[in-house]
Amino acid sequence: MAAQRLECPVCLEVQDGRQHQCREGHVFCASCDSSLRAPRLCPECRMALGPLSQAIRNRSHEERIAALPAACSHCGLATTRGEVAAHEQGCPQRPRTCPAAEAGCAWSGLLADKAAHEATCPFAVCQRMMAPLRAQVAAQGAENERLQAQLAPLQAQLAPLQAQVAPLQAQVAPLQTEVAELRAENSLLRSRVAALEAGEGGEEGGRRVRQRVGAAPHDAPPSNAEVRAMDVAAAAAVLRAHVSVSRVAVAACERLAELCMDEQNDHLAAEAGAIEAVAAAMQAYPQEAEVQRHGCTTLRIVCFGNDAAGLARKQRAAGAGAIEAVAAAMHAHLQVAGVQEHGCTTLTNVCSGDDAAGRARMQRVADAGAIEAVAAAMQAHLQVAGVQEHGCGALGIVCCGTDAAGLARKQRAAGAGAIEAVAAAMQAHPQVARVQQQGCLALCIVCCGTDAAGLARSQRVADAGAIEAIVAAMQAHSLVAGMQEQGCAALANVCSGTDAAGRARKQRAAGAGAIEAVAAALQAHPQVARVQEQGCLALRIVCCGTDAAGLARSQRVADAGAIEAIVAAMQAHLLVAGLQEQGCAALANVCSGTDAAGRARKQRAAGAGAIEAVAAAMQAHPQVASVQAQGQRLRDLLA
Structure with missing residues (x-):
């Protein structure tokens, strides 16, 4: 009965803890009081209670509840409700868990057994071992935060220093290049000095000294007839000795040019110092057209070749200032076709080379203003096929490179009107295969680039009518493999771009018959890997697009028999990774489309062996990511 009088009238239970009452003395537990909704009213008399923070506490009621009898739930010890909680907390019979329970230990037992368990529990042992490590980690974390705080201002100081660096x-970079050139020149001078010192002992040595350093007072310059009878070494020697006599300079340059037409005399001329002698003569007589023409001819022949000896001769010519001399000659004698033609060829031969030295020579050509000179020569001598051929070749070599310097040279060529000049050359000489091939090469190189400037150059090519010229060249010279390779490459570069202008160029190429021309090239040169690779690339670019026009171009590719040609190329050149990549990509573009025609193209590709070809390509080139990606794309389409 006493317990019933202590029950809360709301929850009807005897609750431990705080007890509240209204002003009339009605008691209820604090938990029920806190759950009352506004307006807060006494659950018995409905009197207003006021805010919970001002609740009236009934301590005597709390004491009576605490004095009620209770027993420990673990050991059964008789006690009171006020003391049972404290007893149970320390009761030896209360089950304990392992301190490493969170780590995964499931042990539960009495307090008396806890110490023995902790001594052998692997989880507890690990926790004790990890405790100092955790402390170290915490300390290192704090140290790291401190160092980070110190690093922030240092990084702020570093940023402006990096901007200055x-x-x-x-x-x-240019200073290092200049130092390298000076070292090469110094080495050459040292070798000359050593040769002079070695030859000072006798009459023959004295003659060599005079040939090297100039004519003695009693040495009269030879006549033109005598010069025309000299061999390579003598002509080079007399040019060095009498470079101050313009007549001798003209005759000696002409004789060297004539002698160097024989391939056996190339290395003899270089060994005799003809490169340096001719460069010096060209620099000494910039207004003498014949010196410039014959000098360019000699340098063109002597600097030909990409073997080690040929590259060394190119570097010697550059070291002697030949690049600047040729550029100056072309600027000074714009109306002399011979100077322009041989100047362009000389620039082509001197600049060729894929190594760092070759790229440095290309940049020197640009720095000397030769790009503008070549473009001007092509514009001034449009009807001279030789100037057009070698001008295109020079532009193709000088503008090579996709680094910043190479892109700048391409842009410089475009600014000089080279694109329009090349297009005009191809239109003016449609039957001259070399002009067409070199023109395609020049357009391919100058238009290379998918940035805004590159796409703008591609559009200028289209505006100049070069797309139609390229296609016409491929059709007219279908048996010239080099022409087909460069034509395909040029079409691929010119037609790149997925914007409206790029799609228009693709459509324009298709309208000019480019698809059929490329297909014919693939069929005519099945064993020439470069033709096949560039042809696949061209078809890949031209057929790109899933709109109606793009699908129509894909159908034209199929109608031209290019699907079978691409598969045949992949089968014939399995080890050429680039061809496999472009072949897979081209087939994927051609086979796109979910309409009946698209399904027919897929079926045609499968019938031609495309599935087997792509499987072989992926097996042959497992490390080439682009082959794998394009191959998987084609597989998914044909599945």
């Missing part, structure tokens, strides 16, 4: 590094 960048322009200094840009200044260092």
Whole structure:
């Protein structure tokens, strides 16, 4: 009965803890009081209670509840409700868990057994071992935060220093190139001095000294007839000795040019110092057209070749200032076709080379203003096929490179009107295969680039009518493999771009018959891997697009028999990774489309062996990511 009088009238239970009452003395537990909704009213008399923070506490009621009898739930010890909680907390019979329970230990037992368990529990042992490590980690974390705080201002100081370093590094690069050139020149001079010192002992040595350093007072310059009878070494020697006599300079340059037409005399001329002698003569007589023409001819022949000896001769010519001399000659004698033609060829031969030295020579050509000179020569001598051929070749070599310097040279060529000049050359000489091939090469190189400037150059090619010229060249010279390779490459570069202008160029190429021309090239030169690779690339670019026009172009590719040609190329050149990549990509573009025609193209590709070809390509080139990606794309389409 006593317990019933202590029950809360709301929850009807005897609750431990705080007890509240209204002003009339009605008691209820604090938990029920806190759950009352506004307006807060006494559950018995409905009197307003006021805010919970001002609740009236009934301590005597709390004491009576605490004095009620209770027993420990673990050991059964008789006690009171006020003391049972404290007893149970320390009761030896209360089950304990392992301190490493969170780590995964499931042990539960009495307090008396807890110490023995902890001594052998692997989880507890690990926790004790990890405790100092965790402390170290915490300390290192704090140290790391401290160091990070110190690093932030240092990084703020570093940023402006890095900004200062960048322009200094840009200044260092040309200085390093200049130092390398000076070292090469110094080495050459040292070798000459050593040769002179070795030959000072006798009459023959004295003659060599005079030939090297100039004519003695009693040495009269030879007549033109005598010069025309000299061999390579003598002509080079007399040019060095009498470079101050313009008549001798003209005759000696002409004789060297004539002698160097014989391939056996190339290395003899270089060994005799003809490269340096001719460069010096061209620099000494910039207004003498014959010196410039014959000098360019000699340099063109002597600097031909990409073997080690040929590259060394090119570098010697550059070291002697031949690049600047040729550029100056072309600027000074714009109306002399012979100077322009041989000047363009000389620039082509001197600049060729894929190594760092070759790229440095290309840049020197640009720095000397030769790009503008070549473009001007092509514009001034449009009807001279030789100037057009070698001008295109020079542009193709000088504008090579996809680094910043190479892109700048391409843009410089475009700014000089080279694109329009090349297009005009191809239109003016449609039957001259070399002009067409070199023109395609020049357009391919100058238009290379998918940035805004590159796409703008591609559009200028289209505006100049070069797309139609390229297709016409491929059709007219279908048996010239080099022409087909460069034509396909040029079409691929010119037609790149997925914007409206790029799609228009693709459509224009298709309208000019480019698809059929490329298909014919693939069929005519099945064993020439470069033709096949560039042809696949061209078809890949031209057929790109899933709109109606793009699908129509894909159908034209199929109608031209190119699907079978691409598969045959992949089968014939399995080890050429680039061809496999472009072949898979081209087939994927051609086979796109979910309409009946698209399904028919897929079926045709499968019938031609495309599925087996792509499987072989992926097996042959497992490490080439682009082959794998394009191959998987084609597989998914044909599945």
